[in-house]
Amino acid sequence: MSNQVNGISKRLIVESPNVKLVDGVLESKFNYRKNHFEHRADGLHVTPKEHEYSFKTVLKPRKTGLLLVGLGGNNGSTAVGSIYANQYGMTWRTKEGSNQFRHPNCHCAPWLRLGAQNQIFVPFKDIVPILSPNDLVISGWDISNSNLYDAMARAKVFEPELQEKLRPFMEPIVPLPSVYYPDFIASNQGDRANNVIPGSNKLEHLEHIRADIRKFKQDHELECVIVLWTANTERYTDVRTGLNTTADEILKSIGSNEYEVSPSNIFAVASILEGAHYINGSPQNTLVPGIIELADRHNVFVGGDDFKSGQTKFKSAFVDFLVSSGLKPECIVSYNHLGNNDGKNLSEARQFRSKEISKSSVVDDMVKSNQILFPDAKNPDHCVVIKYVPFVADSKRAMDEYICSIFMGGKQTFVVHNTCEDSLLASPLIYDLAILTELASRVTYKDGDDYKPFHSVLSILSLLLKAPVVPPGTPISNAFMRQFSTLTKLVTALAGFPSDTDMQIEFFTQLPQSK
Numbered sequence: 001m002s003n004q005v006n007g008i009s010k011r012l013i014v015e016s017p018n019v020k021l022v023d024g025v026l027e028s029k030f031n032y033r034k035n036h037f038e039h040r041a042d043g044l045h046v047t048p049k050e051h052e053y054s055f056k057t058v059l060k061p062r063k064t065g066l067l068l069v070g071l072g073g074n075n076g077s078t079a080v081g082s083i084y085a086n087q088y089g090m091t092w093r094t095k096e097g098s099n100q101f102r103h104p105n106c107h108c109a110p111w112l113r114l115g116a117q118n119q120i121f122v123p124f125k126d127i128v129p130i131l132s133p134n135d136l137v138i139s140g141w142d143i144s145n146s147n148l149y150d151a152m153a154r155a156k157v158f159e160p161e162l163q164e165k166l167r168p169f170m171e172p173i174v175p176l177p178s179v180y181y182p183d184f185i186a187s188n189q190g191d192r193a194n195n196v197i198p199g200s201n202k203l204e205h206l207e208h209i210r211a212d213i214r215k216f217k218q219d220h221e222l223e224c225v226i227v228l229w230t231a232n233t234e235r236y237t238d239v240r241t242g243l244n245t246t247a248d249e250i251l252k253s254i255g256s257n258e259y260e261v262s263p264s265n266i267f268a269v270a271s272i273l274e275g276a277h278y279i280n281g282s283p284q285n286t287l288v289p290g291i292i293e294l295a296d297r298h299n300v301f302v303g304g305d306d307f308k309s310g311q312t313k314f315k316s317a318f319v320d321f322l323v324s325s326g327l328k329p330e331c332i333v334s335y336n337h338l339g340n341n342d343g344k345n346l347s348e349a350r351q352f353r354s355k356e357i358s359k360s361s362v363v364d365d366m367v368k369s370n371q372i373l374f375p376d377a378k379n380p381d382h383c384v385v386i387k388y389v390p391f392v393a394d395s396k397r398a399m400d401e402y403i404c405s406i407f408m409g410g411k412q413t414f415v416v417h418n419t420c421e422d423s424l425l426a427s428p429l430i431y432d433l434a435i436l437t438e439l440a441s442r443v444t445y446k447d448g449d450d451y452k453p454f455h456s457v458l459s460i461l462s463l464l465l466k467a468p469v470v471p472p473g474t475p476i477s478n479a480f481m482r483q484f485s486t487l488t489k490l491v492t493a494l495a496g497f498p499s500d501t502d503m504q505i506e507f508f509t510q511l512p513q514s515k
């Protein structure tokens, strides 16, 4: 591990009796402070509690494969192309001049202030070793047989010169045939579906996808495989007893060709049965209770839902700022239009509804966090609109209006406009999700005498997702900086030192001499 202090590269050496390195495994002890609260007749009682965790982190990242469902989409082709652009140091002209691949925010937090007194900043990757996106082996499936050069041109995300430089790398890549059940995505996607696994037997489709995953793992001698859904948004599936509320039910439903089993359910079950982790980058409710139970049974991670990329990411930080500042959001209208195939798919009601749910739930925790502003925990008026306008292609235009009640009955209105290539926001998140999932696969914690992995529902991915799926009983946090803090505190705990409290008390007190 190394860090930059004034440009001088230095190793990060943790001086602590709570840390030891044994055969490439970092063993660390972490004192977890967690207050216990109890409402009683005379008031709210708080009892400070402390719990000692022991972690083991295998330091060497695993040889990892990333299988994208929707490989030929705007996000999929952009994610693959950007890896080659980085690996080969490509530059390309734009009307503003020459451009260079900018490493995406694929380390989540490029810099993490550690030592308040020295303002030392260390990137995540130097706190615990994490996978580089360049080392990912990437493949995947698509219902469209377009090779990735044609898919990249169709996406209209990269500049033409870059597309041509990428052609030798992208043209040979043709997505594997996929599972296609028309009722789950918009009917306007039918003309794309020319790369489909034949037949209608869902158990055969499951076994086909399982065989694809096994072959990919064997061919590339992989230690870790992550399957990530970046295919079209599906409609919600029913969740009901007998269909998918237990692991045995979902397996039985596939065996009996149940109509309500979706393509994304098939991919999730196939991944889990092949020991591959499964991440849902779209808003549909793929991770039904039965799939979560199956993941737990097979000790693989699942995560979702829906990349938190632009309008919602901003909202998760902005509303946190508003509520923390005592400004009460009364009305939030989030409108956007875009012209890519995602927008086309979302132009049908059932697919839009999946997205509306994920985009609307993002303020819930922040509203509940302030009972002075929201005594009845009633959410602000919150309206989400998405329109498909082909001309703008991937360049999404998002316009938001926030109206807040402020001091003495005043009103404060914020209007936000942002334009971006949607795929340039989402593609780095594909790496982030894969990198954090691979890191989590190397971590165990002590529970009694044994070390065990984190819960199968990987809630540490919440920072990157609009509608985080969390272990049962876990409060859902969407506030951006709180999610960020959760992740930074975990990473430093794994490395054996608690992250800074940010109190900076030492600057307005005489710091007691450390023992």
Ligand SMILES: NC(=O)c1ccc[n+]([C@@H]2O[C@H](COP(=O)([O-])OP(=O)(O)OC[C@H]3O[C@@H](n4cnc5c(N)ncnc54)[C@H](O)[C@@H]3O)[C@@H](O)[C@H]2O)c1
Binding pocket: 069, 070, 071, 072, 073, 074, 075, 076, 141, 142, 143, 144, 178, 179, 180, 181, 185, 192, 229, 230, 231, 232, 233, 234, 263, 281, 282, 283, 306, 307, 308, 309, 310, 340, 341, 342, 345, 422, 423, 425, 426
């Ligand atoms: N900023 C963003 O782009 C962003 C943010 C959050 C979520 N998302 C979600 O990510 C997903 C992909 O977005 P996109 O812009 O790349 O869309 P896209 O339409 O360009 O790509 C989706 C791809 O999935 C393919 N596909 C559809 N059904 C499939 C199946 N059953 N198996 C395999 N492939 C299938 C399509 O042919 C298409 O190539 C969408 O669900 C979108 O809502 C995108």
Ligand SMILES: O=P([O-])([O-])O[C@@H]1[C@@H](O)[C@H](O)[C@@H](O)[C@H](O)[C@@H]1O
Binding pocket: 307, 308, 309, 310, 311, 312, 313, 336, 338, 342, 343, 346, 355, 359, 386, 396, 398, 422
């Ligand atoms: O992440 P975000 O920018 O809030 O939301 C986005 C929507 O605004 C967009 O319309 C949709 O096509 C993308 O899939 C993404 O979900």
